Amino acid sequence: MLQEKMYDEAAAQFTEILKRSYGNEKAQSGLAECYFHQQKYSTAIIIYEQLQNKLSFEDKVKFIKCLIKENSLKQAIELYQQLLVLKPEFRDEEIDSHLRTPSVAQNEEDTDDIDSSYFMEKPKLKFADVGGMQRIKEEISIKIIQPLKSPDLYKAFGKKIGGGILLYGPPGCGKTFIAKATAGEINAKFINIGLHNILDMWVGNSEKNLHEIFELARRNTPCVLFFDEVDAMGASRSDLKQSAMRHVINQFLAELDGVESDNEGVLILAATNAPWSVDAAFRRPGRFDRIIFVEPPDETAREEILKSHLQGKPKIDIDTKKIAAVAKDYSGADIKAIIDIAIEDKLRESLSYGSIQLLGTKDLLKAIKQHRPTTTEWFSSARNYALYANESGLYDDILKYLKIK
Numbered sequence: 001m002l003q004e005k006m007y008d009e010a011a012a013q014f015t016e017i018l019k020r021s022y023g024n025e026k027a028q029s030g031l032a033e034c035y036f037h038q039q040k041y042s043t044a045i046i047i048y049e050q051l052q053n054k055l056s057f058e059d060k061v062k063f064i065k066c067l068i069k070e071n072s073l074k075q076a077i078e079l080y081q082q083l084l085v086l087k088p089e090f091r092d093e094e095i096d097s098h099l100r101t102p103s104v105a106q107n108e109e110d111t112d113d114i115d116s117s118y119f120m121e122k123p124k125l126k127f128a129d130v131g132g133m134q135r136i137k138e139e140i141s142i143k144i145i146q147p148l149k150s151p152d153l154y155k156a157f158g159k160k161i162g163g164g165i166l167l168y169g170p171p172g173c174g175k176t177f178i179a180k181a182t183a184g185e186i187n188a189k190f191i192n193i194g195l196h197n198i199l200d201m202w203v204g205n206s207e208k209n210l211h212e213i214f215e216l217a218r219r220n221t222p223c224v225l226f227f228d229e230v231d232a233m234g235a236s237r238s239d240l241k242q243s244a245m246r247h248v249i250n251q252f253l254a255e256l257d258g259v260e261s262d263n264e265g266v267l268i269l270a271a272t273n274a275p276w277s278v279d280a281a282f283r284r285p286g287r288f289d290r291i292i293f294v295e296p297p298d299e300t301a302r303e304e305i306l307k308s309h310l311q312g313k314p315k316i317d318i319d320t321k322k323i324a325a326v327a328k329d330y331s332g333a334d335i336k337a338i339i340d341i342a343i344e345d346k347l348r349e350s351l352s353y354g355s356i357q358l359l360g361t362k363d364l365l366k367a368i369k370q371h372r373p374t375t376t377e378w379f380s381s382a383r384n385y386a387l388y389a390n391e392s393g394l395y396d397d398i399l400k401y402l403k404i405k
Helices: 007-020 024-038 042-052 055-067 073-086 093-099 102-111 135-150 153-157 174-186 205-219 242-255 299-310 319-324 333-351 361-370 375-389 396-401
Strands: 163-168 191-192 222-225 268-272 290-292
Touching: 007 024, 024 042, 024 055, 042 055, 055 073, 055 093, 055 163, 073 093, 135 153, 135 163, 135 174, 135 290, 163 174, 174 191, 174 222, 174 268, 191 205, 205 222, 205 242, 205 268, 290 396, 299 319, 299 333, 319 361, 375 396
Parallel strands: 163 268, 163 290, 191 222, 222 268
Antiparallel strands: none
């Protein structure tokens, strides 16, 4: 029906489907496409935004075109940058004519000053707020915190204040949390950077963005510069076919080395779920020369996380020790998920009874059966790397955690 361009009839049918099956993603996508062809761009945008993380590549292209028609150029450019990461060779004459012109780039640069683009904050979190992770806290303390607290001692041994730490491990185990707590522990500013903050469709702009981020940190020392999912940015150069991305990586390495600027007081933390995808050049001395495994929380830490997330919730006599013992291998994010599942069940009960039903131990134990630990899949991949690609004992901590070594 869409191919015959009978968009009015198709839109009516998709609307009827959505009345009977609310949230049907195929029907929503089809309806948005109808509105796109009917030139009802603002209505199509509303649907595309609802489906944001579930859009096909083709839907994203139409979404960008709708945004251009509605003159939402900044949002269009952001989405276009994401598409170019997925498919660098992608070109579209209509989109390019609006988004690949120097005038648009200049307008975007005028409205986005570097000091306001990146959210620089001073976290109040301290190490005391982080459950468990004692080994990780000690390693970060030696590398980052103590040099700031005892600068003369470190200078006597010829050690600079700065350098990098790469945190790796399964997702949801608190890598970003510990990075923020590190900044809070030394009363430093904190800048959290993702790939989307750096990549730019304009040749040379990604390198410029990266340089300006480092310059912002250098102007605000002591400063913790945190790169999340650094494997996406620091992928092995031999695996990259796109020369533009290789230039970004080389720029990153140059900034880490402080070739043209002094990195004294710039403390660089990075996190990755896939350390085996990070270029070996990042692990040289002076760059990310300390690599720390962030394992799932132990039983004591799991209990602390449970207590933290349950604070203020309507509950009765919850045996957090028992739940923590059962939730072996669960990440901090997994623990939050089981609490959310239990709360949703209690909300349904409360609505049914017409009064608040208190959360109990059995509710959380039931939720654990519904949500398996997400770390299991990560460890099945990590185990192979630790056994067969363990250069210089890099992944010994994984083997120790799995009780293989």
